Amino acid sequence: xxxxxxxxxxxxxxxxxxxxxxxxxxxxxxxxxxxxxxxxxxxxxxxxxxxxxxxxxxxxxxxxxxxxxxxxxxxxxxxxxxxxxxxxxxxxxxxxxxxxxxxxxxxxxxxxxxxx
Amino acid sequence: xxxxxxxxxxxxxxxxxxxxxxxxxxxxxxxxxxxxxxxxxxxxxxxxxxxxxxxxxxxxxxxxxxxxxxxxxxxxxxxxxxxxxxxxxxxxxxxxxxxxxxxxxxxxxxxxxxx
Numbered sequence: 001x002x003x004x005x006x007x008x009x010x011x012x013x014x015x016x017x018x019x020x021x022x023x024x025x026x027x028x029x030x031x032x033x034x035x036x037x038x039x040x041x042x043x044x045x046x047x048x049x050x051x052x053x054x055x056x057x058x059x060x061x062x063x064x065x066x067x068x069x070x071x072x073x074x075x076x077x078x079x080x081x082x083x084x085x086x087x088x089x090x091x092x093x094x095x096x097x098x099x100x101x102x103x104x105x106x107x108x109x110x111x112x113x114x115x116x
Numbered sequence: 117x118x119x120x121x122x123x124x125x126x127x128x129x130x131x132x133x134x135x136x137x138x139x140x141x142x143x144x145x146x147x148x149x150x151x152x153x154x155x156x157x158x159x160x161x162x163x164x165x166x167x168x169x170x171x172x173x174x175x176x177x178x179x180x181x182x183x184x185x186x187x188x189x190x191x192x193x194x195x196x197x198x199x200x201x202x203x204x205x206x207x208x209x210x211x212x213x214x215x216x217x218x219x220x221x222x223x224x225x226x227x228x229x230x231x
Contacts (some may be wrong), residue, residue: 031217043219044221044222055223056216089159103217105219107160108160
């Protein structure tokens with residue numbers, strides 16, 4: 001497909017379980033971002049990759065959150081020992097600075113995580 | 117640190133009428149970009165319009181236009197000839213001209229379009 005895809009679209013986890021959320025960016029996009037969107041709020045930045053390098057992880061809320069992008073394409077956001085406050089929509093976005101446009105980000109449909 | 121404020125949690129507009137959504141931001145940077153994104157119930161964020169801070173001319177995309185007041189740090193979105201399909205959450209976003217290019221979002225404005 002031409003857009004950013006994310007899987008699963010919905011995930012229900014029991015408190016304490018580990019979860020893994022996947023993002024497939026637009027082919028050729030160098031930059032990849034993860035955001036967390038709580039109910040009724042705007043998205044908040046979690047982490048940023050340029051190719052396989054994680055250049056900014058300042059938004060990750062705790063050391064239970066871990067993200068990787070080992071081959072510079074697909075990325076996985078992992079949350080260990082999930083807590084109820086982790087319930088949110090997790091958005092992935094990609095962009096391509098090489099195109100010379102002002103770095104607009106293209107978003108996926110998100111994964112809604114509910115921790116019970 | 118940069119902040120983005122959307123002071124209108126919800127707005128309503130009659131179909132075919134015009135509505136303006138407000139956004140203010142705070143920054144000490146001179147190089148930055150501003151965006152409006154639309155998020156329908158399906159959740160996929162769609163870019164509506166963007167504005168480069170160095171450009172004085174307001175951006176326009178069909179029925180969507182912005183009023184960019186750099187000195188006042190204001191970036192409002194005007195939707196003309198509103199359509200039922202415009203109903204969604206609208207987010208204003210700020211992006212620095214350097215660094216990691218992450219977006220800083222406002223809290224959003226829910227737009228209802230009345231038939």
